[in-house]
Amino acid sequence: MSVNLPQEVVLAQPRGFCAGVDRAIEIVERALIKFGAPIYVRHEIVHNTYVVNDLKAKGAIFVDTLEGIPEGSIVIFSAHGVSRALQQEAVERGLKVYDATCPLVTKVHVEVAKLAREGYEFIMIGHAGHPEVEGTMGQLEGGIYLVQDLSDVNKIQPRQTEKLALVTQTTLSVDDAREITAAIRARFPAVREPKQQDICYATQNRQDAVKLLTRQVQMVIVVGSQTSSNSNRLLELAKRMGTPAYMVDSASELQDAWFKGMARIGLTAGASAPEILVQQVIERIKQISGVTVRTMDGVTEDMRFPLPKGLKLEGDAEPERSALHVRAQDAQP
Structure with missing residues (x-):
């Protein structure tokens, strides 16, 4: 080789x-x-x-x-x-x-509704135009101020500061959100923050994994679509850690030139990317070079959310489990 x-x-x-x-x-x-x-x-x-x-x-x-x-x-x-x-x-x-x-997004909606009844206004950290942000801001008619970056913090002009609460998009960069939150807290010391951060467990786990991954590899490939917020945050994080990184929607987007001089490749996938795409990327890399594959140590997620009522099937059988539902921990590289 x-x-x-x-x-x-x-x-x-x-x-x-x-x-x-x-x-x-x-x-x-x-x-x-x-x-x-x-x-x-x-x-x-x-x-x-x-x-x-x-x-x-x-x-x-x-x-x-x-x-x-x-x-x-x-x-x-x-x-x-x-x-x-x-x-x-x-x-x-x-x-x-x-x-x-997602029930974790619903949790944010419920918190907004509850505090709004108590007279709170809100600051939301998120990306303008993202459907999750539009959905959360659409829980109220006004009274939610969007902050996308540090420069937006000083632009906020709430009607009052005694009852001001903070919520965030669930798929943000944990590090970016922490920095913006600190700036909001400095300007509005009395701001009410969530008891548990709004950024979801899966977003944080995948970002934590990328931080560990970049220490072991020379390049990172993120499997995910351009429209995926959490996939883009993984890409940005890998680059911020000083590691060359690329995002692909499918194995067909891989470019041979990326791999020259790169002995060890890191591979991850956004929370909306199915495992079948990861396996296809692995097969494509194997065509370039006869690589070995190993999975780094990390968190095994076993959370499962209940389905809405009215979707029970005969015999409560689950739908045929397609390749979409293969879990990362069950995949055999």
């Missing part, structure tokens, strides 16, 4: 699907089995091209608005959550809704 080509692939642990993503996909699959196509899904159920195309092939129709969906149709809200206005619109249009919002 040439010393200029990869000799080992090191797999991050954990990587890939989280419980919220797995639940959202299962909701769509169960609805298709129970009710038949078409099933309408408002926005991409999760931000991954492979997942969306797989569900389209099974009969899911993805829409950006509820306009044009026939009355009585089944519509599924994506894992990112939606505004109260959209929920009300679905009711007015006579649609049957199954809500695939």
Whole structure:
């Protein structure tokens, strides 16, 4: 084997699907089995091209608005959550809704509603235009101020500062959120912070794994779609750690030139990327060089969220477990 080509692939642990993503996909699959196509899904159920195309092939129709969906149709809200206005619109249009919002996003919505009744205004750390941010800010008519970076902190002009609470998008960079939170706290010492941070366990676990991974490898590949916030944060983190890094939606996007002089390659996947894509990337690297593959030590996630009522199948059988649902810890490189 040439010393200029990869000799080992090191797999991050954990990587890939989280419980919220797995639940959202299962909701769509169960609805298709129970009710038949078409099933309408408002926005991409999760931000991954492979997942969306797989569900389209099974009969899911993805829409950006509820306009044009026939009355009585089944519509599924994506894992990112939606505004109260959209929920009300679905009711007015006579649609049957199954809500695939990640329970950790719902937790933020519940906290916003509870504190709003107590007179609180809110600062939200997140990315403008991301559907999760739009859904959370849409829980209230005003009273939520969006902060995307440190420069935004001084622009906040709340009506009062005695009752001010902080929430965050669940898929942010843990380090960035910590820095922005410190700046908000410095300007508003009385700001109320969540008892437990809003950034989800899976986002933090994958970022922690990448920090460890970069110490063991010369380059990192992140499997994920460009629209995936948590995948982009993994890419940024690897680069911030001083390691060359690339993000690919599929193995076909790999470029041979990336691997020259890189003996040890790190491989991870965003929380919306299925394990099958990781395995396809490994096979493509093996075509370039006969690498060995090992999985680094790390957290094994076993969290599972309950499904909405009304999706029980005959005999309570689960849908056929496609390659979408293979867990990272069960994969055999």
